[in-house]
Amino acid sequence: MAIDILLTLLTVVFSLMVVFSKKTVVAAFSLLMTLLVIAMIYFQLGTVFLSAVQVLVNAGAIAILFVFVMMLINLEQFQNNREKSKWKLIVSTLTMLVLLGVFALVINNNIEALSVVNLTDNSMKTLFAKLFDVYYLPFEMATVLLLASIVASIVITSHDKAEKLEEK
Amino acid sequence: MEFAAFIVFFLIACTLAGVLLGISSLLGQKRKTVREMDIYESGVNPVGSATRQYDIKFYVTAILFLLFDVEIVFLLPWAMAYKETTNTGFMIGGFVFFMVILLVGYIFVINSKALKWEE
Amino acid sequence: MLEAAIEILLKTVVILALPLGALPLIIHVERRGAAFMQKRLGPNRVGPFGLLQPLADVAKFMFKEEVHPTHVKPFFYTAAPVVALVVALLPLACIPVAGPIEAFGRTIFPEVFRSDMGIFFAFAVSALGSYGILLAGWASNNKYSMLGALRACAQMVSYELSLSTSVVAMIFVYGTNDIHQMISSQTGYWFGVIPQWGFFYQPVAAMLFLVGIFAESNRLPFDLAEGESEIVAGYHLEYSSMKFALFFMAEYIHMIALSALFIIMFFGGYSLLPGFDLIAGNNPALIVVLQVASLVIKVALMIWFFVWVRWTLPRFRYDQLMNLGWERLLPLGIANLIVTVLFVYFRNR
Numbered sequence: 001m002a003i004d005i006l007l008t009l010l011t012v013v014f015s016l017m018v019v020f021s022k023k024t025v026v027a028a029f030s031l032l033m034t035l036l037v038i039a040m041i042y043f044q045l046g047t048v049f050l051s052a053v054q055v056l057v058n059a060g061a062i063a064i065l066f067v068f069v070m071m072l073i074n075l076e077q078f079q080n081n082r083e084k085s086k087w088k089l090i091v092s093t094l095t096m097l098v099l100l101g102v103f104a105l106v107i108n109n110n111i112e113a114l115s116v117v118n119l120t121d122n123s124m125k126t127l128f129a130k131l132f133d134v135y136y137l138p139f140e141m142a143t144v145l146l147l148a149s150i151v152a153s154i155v156i157t158s159h160d161k162a163e164k165l166e167e168k
Numbered sequence: 169m170e171f172a173a174f175i176v177f178f179l180i181a182c183t184l185a186g187v188l189l190g191i192s193s194l195l196g197q198k199r200k201t202v203r204e205m206d207i208y209e210s211g212v213n214p215v216g217s218a219t220r221q222y223d224i225k226f227y228v229t230a231i232l233f234l235l236f237d238v239e240i241v242f243l244l245p246w247a248m249a250y251k252e253t254t255n256t257g258f259m260i261g262g263f264v265f266f267m268v269i270l271l272v273g274y275i276f277v278i279n280s281k282a283l284k285w286e287e
Numbered sequence: 288m289l290e291a292a293i294e295i296l297l298k299t300v301v302i303l304a305l306p307l308g309a310l311p312l313i314i315h316v317e318r319r320g321a322a323f324m325q326k327r328l329g330p331n332r333v334g335p336f337g338l339l340q341p342l343a344d345v346a347k348f349m350f351k352e353e354v355h356p357t358h359v360k361p362f363f364y365t366a367a368p369v370v371a372l373v374v375a376l377l378p379l380a381c382i383p384v385a386g387p388i389e390a391f392g393r394t395i396f397p398e399v400f401r402s403d404m405g406i407f408f409a410f411a412v413s414a415l416g417s418y419g420i421l422l423a424g425w426a427s428n429n430k431y432s433m434l435g436a437l438r439a440c441a442q443m444v445s446y447e448l449s450l451s452t453s454v455v456a457m458i459f460v461y462g463t464n465d466i467h468q469m470i471s472s473q474t475g476y477w478f479g480v481i482p483q484w485g486f487f488y489q490p491v492a493a494m495l496f497l498v499g500i501f502a503e504s505n506r507l508p509f510d511l512a513e514g515e516s517e518i519v520a521g522y523h524l525e526y527s528s529m530k531f532a533l534f535f536m537a538e539y540i541h542m543i544a545l546s547a548l549f550i551i552m553f554f555g556g557y558s559l560l561p562g563f564d565l566i567a568g569n570n571p572a573l574i575v576v577l578q579v580a581s582l583v584i585k586v587a588l589m590i591w592f593f594v595w596v597r598w599t600l601p602r603f604r605y606d607q608l609m610n611l612g613w614e615r616l617l618p619l620g621i622a623n624l625i626v627t628v629l630f631v632y633f634r635n636r
Contacts, residue, residue: 044171052407060414061234068230071425072222121404128249136262143269146235150273153231154280170400173295177399180299181376185369192529197352207358207429226437233444240451247459260632267625283613285606
């Protein structure tokens with residue numbers, strides 16, 4: 001019991017650090033820590049698979065992108081881009097209040113979706129069976145979406161067009 | 169239970185690394201000279217800073233890795249679900265479609281020469 | 288409760304002590320192996336056959352001055368070696384050193400935690416290995432370190448893709464993702480002599496995985512992260528004394544953990560080596576001992592293979608490395624997966 005409270009607290013602390021830390025680097029690594037602590041929460045709930053996927057995709061690939069950006073550009077020139085602004089505070093407080101309200105509604109009304117959530121590796125297997133049976137179309141659509149993102153990432157990062165224009 | 173075991177393992181591993189670092193900082197020699205605190209750049213005076221512009225290809229590699237990694241992570245539950253299902257033909261059809269789209273993306277990446285390092 | 292706590296502690300200590308205790312020996316074998324291949328003697332003065340040399344090295348690391356340069360980012364600079372070592376140790380948590388043991392009226396699983404998804408956990412955690420290197424390279428604030436870290440990271444993620452395709456193929460072939468079931472389906476023999484190891488079903492996947500291990504643990508011919516002729520020592524250039532030693536240990540432990548996974552998937556894990564089953568008979572205690580011995584022997588052979596390759600092949604050029612990863616191994620992995628799936632489907636139909 002104590003350990004889930006600790007993990008939840010850690011998640012909250014690290015995600016607050018992502019938003020409010022003054023240094024971009026600290027924010028990036030706090031994001032990584034948030035993702036890893038969430039993976040630990042999945043593990044604690046009993047789905048080793050979900051926590052492994054969380055580590056593999058979110059912490060292992062997405063967070064690496066952030067860290068890469070941080071390393072590839074000279075951060076010294078952006079030292080003060082995370083200045084304190086009251087707008088940031090107001091907006092994030094409002095968002096948090098709205099989210100809390102939604103959670104309160106969900107918990108209060110005892111929505112059925114929540115009561116049947118029972119995260120274990122066995123329930124994950126049921127989920128896979130459904131995913132590759134009833135929900136095959138959305139699954140295939142996800143791969144089409146990935147194809148689109150592959151094309152987009154190549155187009156955005158390649159300089160071919162700019163170089164051709166310069167040659168002209 | 170599994171989680172408790174993992175946490176114990178994790179904490180002991182952390183303590184081990186910490187203790188090893190602690191030992192060397194306790195026992196190690198303490199003789200600080202100014203020169204050895206400097207950036208090592210093969211013995212000459214350091215030029216410029218380390219955070220400079222690096223090749224965009226490192227970033228492209230990371231972003232493409234992310235996308236292909238997600239595709240392969242989709243295949244892991246697929247391989248697990250295959251043995252449970254009775255409707256194998258349907259599963260295989262979906263797999264072939266998935267692989268075709270993956271290959272289209274892969275061929276696009278190779279043709280765009282985004283990952284060519286020669287020039 | 289107390290019993291469970293003691294069990295967890297015992298398993299943790301044993302599983303940490305096995306690779307860490309073997310480390311000095313492995314480093315000695317590496318140095319003597321290098322000497323053997325280069326027709327020199329190698330370290331042979333300290334103790335019999337120079338066996339005490341690694342211990343002397345450890346003592347030296349402890350008493351060395353810990354240089355903490357002024358230009359580094361202090362917190363991340365100190366955290367990086369710890370991260371590297373801890374992350375390298377984590378995959379060991381779900382690698383079984385022997386089969387399930389029936390003792391004290393219940394079944395004891397000789398891994399730190401038992402889960403049928405353990406193999407994914409091990410892969411996911413070993414993929415985090417790039418963070419220790421990235422942190423080190425960035426925190427050192429040195430051009431060579433930075434370049435080494437970027438190179439290492441791009442290389443590790445590229446080869447992880449082909450490695451993952453081989454994992455998918457193996458899970459498909461075995462029809463299970465549980466490590467113990469995977470191993471038990473490799474225990475039989477063909478013609479009474481050839482063990483039914485996964486290697487014989489999936490040689491291409493085995494090859495992809497093997498190359499992946501070399502790239503993931505930054506071993507020659509994939510050690511561009513520290514290519515000493517180009518970027519001096521790469522990411523650990525600014526590290527000294529025990530901090531450097533931690534990186535060194537992390538590299539070897541990463542190697543051991545990935546080799547163990549390779550052996551589980553392709554060479555029968557802890558299943559008895561041919562001939563051992565004749566010695567073991569039906570004595571359960573003896574079987575457990577021989578299972579641990581089989582795993583240790585297999586990992587030791589893998590380590591020798593690493594040493595052998597290190598002093599045989601020259602280092603790649605960086606563009607060759609990336610081309611090999613993206614234009615050769617990844618399509619090979621995908622093709623292998625497609626062929627495997629279609630073959631299994633049409634054979635069972």
